[in-house]
Amino acid sequence: MRYAMAIDTRKCVGCSDCVVACQTENHVPFGFCRDWVTETVDGSYPNVELEIRSERCNHCENAPCVRCCPTGASHFVEGGIVLVTRNKCIGCGACIQSCPYDSRYSHPDGYVDKCTFCNHIVSKGGKPACVSVCPTKCMYFGNLDDPNSEVSNALKNRKHKVLAPEAGTNPQIYYLI
Amino acid sequence: MSEKAKKDYSKTYLNPYFGGVLLGIILILTFYITGRGLGASGAAKSTVVTTIQSVAPKYAEKSHYVSQFISDDNHPMNNWLVFEVIGVFAGAFLSGILYGRLKPKVEHSPRITSRKRLIVALIGGMLFGFGSQIARGCTSGAALSGMAVMSLGGFITMMGIFGSAYLFSWTFKKLWI
Amino acid sequence: MKEELFISGRDIPNIDPFLHIWHWQIPIYLYLGGLAAGILFFAGIFTIMGKEKDMKTTVKWAPFLVPGALIIGLLMLFLDLKHQLFFWQLYTTIRLQSPMSWGAWVLMFITPLSLIWVATYLKEVFPQWSWKFHFLEKMELLAVKNRKGMAWVMITLAVILGIYTGILLSAFNARPLWNNSILGPLFLVSGLSTGAAVIMWMTKSHYERKMMSRIDLVLIIVELFFITHMIMGMLAGSSVQIAAADLFLGGQFTVSFWVFVIILGLVFPAVLEILELAGYKIPVAIPAILILFGGLVFRFIMVEAGQITRYLY
Numbered sequence: 024m025r026y027a028m029a030i031d032t033r034k035c036v037g038c039s040d041c042v043v044a045c046q047t048e049n050h051v052p053f054g055f056c057r058d059w060v061t062e063t064v065d066g067s068y069p070n071v072e073l074e075i076r077s078e079r080c081n082h083c084e085n086a087p088c089v090r091c092c093p094t095g096a097s098h099f100v101e102g103g104i105v106l107v108t109r110n111k112c113i114g115c116g117a118c119i120q121s122c123p124y125d126s127r128y129s130h131p132d133g134y135v136d137k138c139t140f141c142n143h144i145v146s147k148g149g150k151p152a153c154v155s156v157c158p159t160k161c162m163y164f165g166n167l168d169d170p171n172s173e174v175s176n177a178l179k180n181r182k183h184k185v186l187a188p189e190a191g192t193n194p195q196i197y198y199l200i
Numbered sequence: 201m202s203e204k205a206k207k208d209y210s211k212t213y214l215n216p217y218f219g220g221v222l223l224g225i226i227l228i229l230t231f232y233i234t235g236r237g238l239g240a241s242g243a244a245k246s247t248v249v250t251t252i253q254s255v256a257p258k259y260a261e262k263s264h265y266v267s268q269f270i271s272d273d274n275h276p277m278n279n280w281l282v283f284e285v286i287g288v289f290a291g292a293f294l295s296g297i298l299y300g301r302l303k304p305k306v307e308h309s310p311r312i313t314s315r316k317r318l319i320v321a322l323i324g325g326m327l328f329g330f331g332s333q334i335a336r337g338c339t340s341g342a343a344l345s346g347m348a349v350m351s352l353g354g355f356i357t358m359m360g361i362f363g364s365a366y367l368f369s370w371t372f373k374k375l376w377i
Numbered sequence: 378m379k380e381e382l383f384i385s386g387r388d389i390p391n392i393d394p395f396l397h398i399w400h401w402q403i404p405i406y407l408y409l410g411g412l413a414a415g416i417l418f419f420a421g422i423f424t425i426m427g428k429e430k431d432m433k434t435t436v437k438w439a440p441f442l443v444p445g446a447l448i449i450g451l452l453m454l455f456l457d458l459k460h461q462l463f464f465w466q467l468y469t470t471i472r473l474q475s476p477m478s479w480g481a482w483v484l485m486f487i488t489p490l491s492l493i494w495v496a497t498y499l500k501e502v503f504p505q506w507s508w509k510f511h512f513l514e515k516m517e518l519l520a521v522k523n524r525k526g527m528a529w530v531m532i533t534l535a536v537i538l539g540i541y542t543g544i545l546l547s548a549f550n551a552r553p554l555w556n557n558s559i560l561g562p563l564f565l566v567s568g569l570s571t572g573a574a575v576i577m578w579m580t581k582s583h584y585e586r587k588m589m590s591r592i593d594l595v596l597i598i599v600e601l602f603f604i605t606h607m608i609m610g611m612l613a614g615s616s617v618q619i620a621a622a623d624l625f626l627g628g629q630f631t632v633s634f635w636v637f638v639i640i641l642g643l644v645f646p647a648v649l650e651i652l653e654l655a656g657y658k659i660p661v662a663i664p665a666i667l668i669l670f671g672g673l674v675f676r677f678i679m680v681e682a683g684q685i686t687r688y689l690y
Binding site for chain 3: 061065067092096111114115134186
């Protein structure tokens, strides 16, 4: 069981519904966000390329945040999802320093927080809030080990990339380009 | 190994004319390398401005003079003169070591006490600090470097400094000889 | 043009626009850790070499500073935590892959060891000192008899502590400035150098001062080599590493790094030490203060600059 997400950058319009849905579903404090939308513009008219990506924690296979956590608060659960146990986290910030994607933040209550792939919904068979709410249906979530899942099909049929592969973390969010 | 030639160099001084020529060469090199001349009182001014800003920030903002040197972009101590003066201290220290002149002492005429010398030095320093800010420079900055670039202000400052020194030298003769 | 923006308006405190989650507490802790490691290393090694009589300050008096330094360092670490009530979770597990866990445990062992070491010399400072309880007297006798054994443990832990202050940073592969393996040895040598500077300053024995001053000179030269190696390594790395090196070669940290760390903190004290060895008289406070200052500024710069470097955006 290996959960992963595939996001179609050609269908994403940058509406940021995923950001708001996540903040609502997970009671993210005001001023913080667990996911965000990035726009990359390359070149000049008429040869301009635009890419819009919805980014979040990549739940990497070789997660440096899990490796660097001194208490084991950052850990893997079923499906490769990286979670933080709140009452084990001491707020040292080592995981924040070690994440190449800047996906973690220090919650005002003291512990470190980030995207959880909505584990509370997914473990019961649902989809993360951001995936459910996307109006262009450009986000696919599922089990990479299942060759018939949405994610596996998307990756089979389309060219895709990951962010900062040179960081060596083996991220599990694939951007369909 | 420790006590090499016990020769005492502490009364050996460089020929003043040769020293002047060396100083002139350094001045030319300074202009060539940094695009500006030497200086000294600017570093003292930066220190004063920084102190005022940390002790009484509101006054610093309101004061017409001090507020000129405060900006959000650059800390007042982050300027060329401050580092030049640090270099002057380091070089003077090194010279003191090499010539055995490193002794804490007050140089004064045998006819007055150390205390009187220090008080007079303080008064003289205050006058010079005041004057250097009116003239926007001291002997090295306004007079020396100013004259080197044929600045009228430089010549006038030089005449002011040396002229008033000659005028008052007879009055304060006893402090020195 | 090439532009990358957050169009959903992300502005998380301490993360945007540049990561700044570790503030002044961490550089002070790294500095005190390195300093303590240096002093304990020299105390241990001269005890093992049997030179306690010649190197009294190194072996007996300088270690008196260490428990205080370590406790202040731990306090800094505690202050930096954001979830302080749960700090004890650090000691419920050892995670060998997390340098932060190593550090927590090394400190857990080296602090009481340094206290014991200092305690065995308390009678020499306060001749009237007496442990109130009999079993403490017996423990002191036991410790005094086993000084050489303690010294071996102490130098091992001191080296681990010194290297750990660097490995802690180099384990974060998301920060290109830190993610090189020279940082561990560099911080160790810097810590040893600051320890030697303190001993050199404290001692009244001419022989001891000369010995530590020579050792410090060698350590400074090694440290300069390591810093050169680090910058050259970064310049020969990937584009994010070149950007990290550029922070020191024209970027915002150029002046403070080269003036305060390299020239005032390493080269000038080395020149003064060489002059001292050549026979000139130098007030020992000056090179000592410059080395201590340079070490502190180095850690402040490394912690702040490292958080600015990144892979993305």
